[in-house]
Amino acid sequence: xxxxxxxxxxxxxxxxxxxxxxxxxxxxxxxxxxxxxxxxxxxxxxxxxxxxxxxxxxxxxxxxxxxxxxxxxxxxxxxxxxxxxxxxxxxxxxxxxxxxxxxxxxxxxxxxxxxxxxxxxxxxxxxxxxxxxxxxxxxxxxxxxxxxxxxxxxxxxxxxxxxxxxxxxxxxxxxxxxxxxxxxxxxxxxxxxxxxxxxxxxxxxxxxxxxxxxxxxxxxxxxxxxxxxxxxxxxxxxxxxxxxxxxxxxxxxxxxxxxxxxxxxxxxxxxxxxxxxxxxxxxxxxxxxxxxxxxxxxxxxxxxxxxxxxxxxxxxxxxxxxxxxxxxxxxxxxxxxxxxxxxxxxxxxxxxxxxxxxxxxxxxxxxxxxxxxxxxxxxxxxxxxxxxxxxxxxxxxxxxxxxxxxxxxxxxxxxxxxxxxxxxxxxxxxxxxxxxxxxxxxxxxxxxxxxxxxxxxxxxxxxxxxxxx
Amino acid sequence: xxxxxxxxxxxxxxxxxxxxxxxxxxxxxxxxxxxxxxxxxxxxxxxxxxxxxxxxxxxxxxxxxxx
Numbered sequence: 001x002x003x004x005x006x007x008x009x010x011x012x013x014x015x016x017x018x019x020x021x022x023x024x025x026x027x028x029x030x031x032x033x034x035x036x037x038x039x040x041x042x043x044x045x046x047x048x049x050x051x052x053x054x055x056x057x058x059x060x061x062x063x064x065x066x067x068x069x070x071x072x073x074x075x076x077x078x079x080x081x082x083x084x085x086x087x088x089x090x091x092x093x094x095x096x097x098x099x100x101x102x103x104x105x106x107x108x109x110x111x112x113x114x115x116x117x118x119x120x121x122x123x124x125x126x127x128x129x130x131x132x133x134x135x136x137x138x139x140x141x142x143x144x145x146x147x148x149x150x151x152x153x154x155x156x157x158x159x160x161x162x163x164x165x166x167x168x169x170x171x172x173x174x175x176x177x178x179x180x181x182x183x184x185x186x187x188x189x190x191x192x193x194x195x196x197x198x199x200x201x202x203x204x205x206x207x208x209x210x211x212x213x214x215x216x217x218x219x220x221x222x223x224x225x226x227x228x229x230x231x232x233x234x235x236x237x238x239x240x241x242x243x244x245x246x247x248x249x250x251x252x253x254x255x256x257x258x259x260x261x262x263x264x265x266x267x268x269x270x271x272x273x274x275x276x277x278x279x280x281x282x283x284x285x286x287x288x289x290x291x292x293x294x295x296x297x298x299x300x301x302x303x304x305x306x307x308x309x310x311x312x313x314x315x316x317x318x319x320x321x322x323x324x325x326x327x328x329x330x331x332x333x334x335x336x337x338x339x340x341x342x343x344x345x346x347x348x349x350x351x352x353x354x355x356x357x358x359x360x361x362x363x364x365x366x367x368x369x370x371x372x373x374x375x376x377x378x379x380x381x382x383x384x385x386x387x388x389x390x391x392x393x394x395x396x397x398x399x400x401x402x403x404x405x406x407x408x409x410x411x412x413x414x415x416x417x418x419x420x421x422x423x424x425x426x427x428x429x430x431x432x433x434x435x436x437x438x439x440x441x442x443x444x445x446x447x448x449x450x451x452x453x454x455x456x457x458x459x460x461x462x463x464x465x466x467x468x469x
Numbered sequence: 470x471x472x473x474x475x476x477x478x479x480x481x482x483x484x485x486x487x488x489x490x491x492x493x494x495x496x497x498x499x500x501x502x503x504x505x506x507x508x509x510x511x512x513x514x515x516x517x518x519x520x521x522x523x524x525x526x527x528x529x530x531x532x533x534x535x536x
Binding site: 010011012013014078079080084125138139140141144145147148151152154155158232320323324329330332333334335336337342343345346349456457459 | 513
């Protein structure tokens with residue numbers, strides 16, 4: 001039976017069905033692909049030891065991100081994650097920018113994953129070695145598989161969050177277990193397989209190489225902060241979000257260190273620094289078919305999980321902004337049956353397809369990293385303002401991060417160093433992106449904000465902030 | 470439309486991928502249009518940040534639904 005009028009008081013909300021495992025799968029699922037590919041470009045920038053330093057420095061950066069995010073999100077249980085945090089703590093213009101950072105970071109990452117998946121299918125096609133009647137090697141085109149990846153995952157997201165993130169949980173767990181199996185297969189307790197003594201050759205580009213390596217060092221963890229996009233769909237946000245996020249960053253720290261240890265002990269840095277699929281290559285070095293199959297499956301699954309989580313997060317950010325009228329309210333609709341932000345999901349499909357179809361992979365990745373980095377910079381002053389406006393004890397927190405404000409200051413310093421690293425390789429893109437966000441801010445301030453219902457957007461039952469605000 | 474008998478396995482895979490993409494895309498578009506027509510706009514955009522009062526929420530699987 002169709003319903004064309006609203007019964008008084010009836011509302012549709014996103015469905016609260018997720019548990020901490022789904023939150024873990026969302027965060028780790030988005031990121032784990034970075035262990036399978038991408039992180040190793042940091043080896044090319046400064047050698048294997050520089051990549052390890054970048055791994056740990058970026059690990060410290062993201063541990064700060066996870067701690068800060070866990071505390072703030074445990075109080076702001078709303079879809080949109082950092083966007084909702086910015087709105088309540090800093091103000092509308094900051095929130096608008098943070099929302100855009102999120103949508104860009106995740107949509108670009110989704111496009112990068114789709115490009116990678118298309119490449120992997122193409123590579124397998126090449127390895128199958130099919131030839132035509134004249135004996136010429138046939139080429140499998142990657143474009144159909146790029147588009148299929150985005151379409152299938154968008155369809156899955158459209159149909160419901162529970163199935164989407166349960167799917168992510170399964171494939172992310174398999175991809176993570178594959179890394180652990182490879183780690184034990186190389187017998188790190190013996191010197192039979194790994195040759196760190198011979199392969200670790202110092203810093204080929206000195207310390208500037210270490211700084212430059214930071215750019216791709218982020219790839220080990222980029223996206224873990226996406227867990228808080230699920231805030232409105234978890235059964236117990238104050239408990240599940242910190243639990244899922246903190247276990248997620250621990251998983252990634254373990255996976256990143258294992259990955260570096262395996263690959264740096266098997267491949268010379270000159271090769272590793274430009275390899276497309278370093279973990280799969282490590283399995284090939286082991287000359288074991290089961291390991292190769294396992295790591296290939298891990299590579300495919302991690303890529304799928306990442307794109308899947310990105311669609312989930314980008315659509316929630318877009319939806320939340322529209323719900324507050326920062327964007328046309330039409331995008332703020334929830335599907336009555338599937339309880340998903342279906343218009344936001346569908347709208348972002350052609351955006352991701354266009355970037356995946358036409359833009360080069362390294363540019364897409366850099367735009368994603370830059371958007372993420374801008375978001376992390378926001379977190380530093382966001383948490384300081386949060387603690388000043390609402391000190392401990394004034395509102396209930398599901399998690400309180402230790403040693404405040406040290407994590408925020410460390411995060412700010414590391415963000416500064418990473419901006420410099422990105423500037424070294426992609427200065428033009430950095431400037432172009434800053435200009436874009438500046439123009440978008442002008443549009444929001446002088447045009448869009450007049451449509452926002454200012455009182456309606458602040459929904460948290462918090463006491464008035466302290467201090468001169 | 471190409472003659473299927475002249476296609477190699479790779480081309481079949483590629484056409485299969487395009488076909489599936491088209492089906493997923495079309496399914497979403499049709500469902501979105503159907504949903505937009507079936508329900509009132511006020512209801513579709515009625516979600517509000519931070520609201521978790523289940524009594525106010527349409528939940529077809531558990532409350533009989535309004536489909």
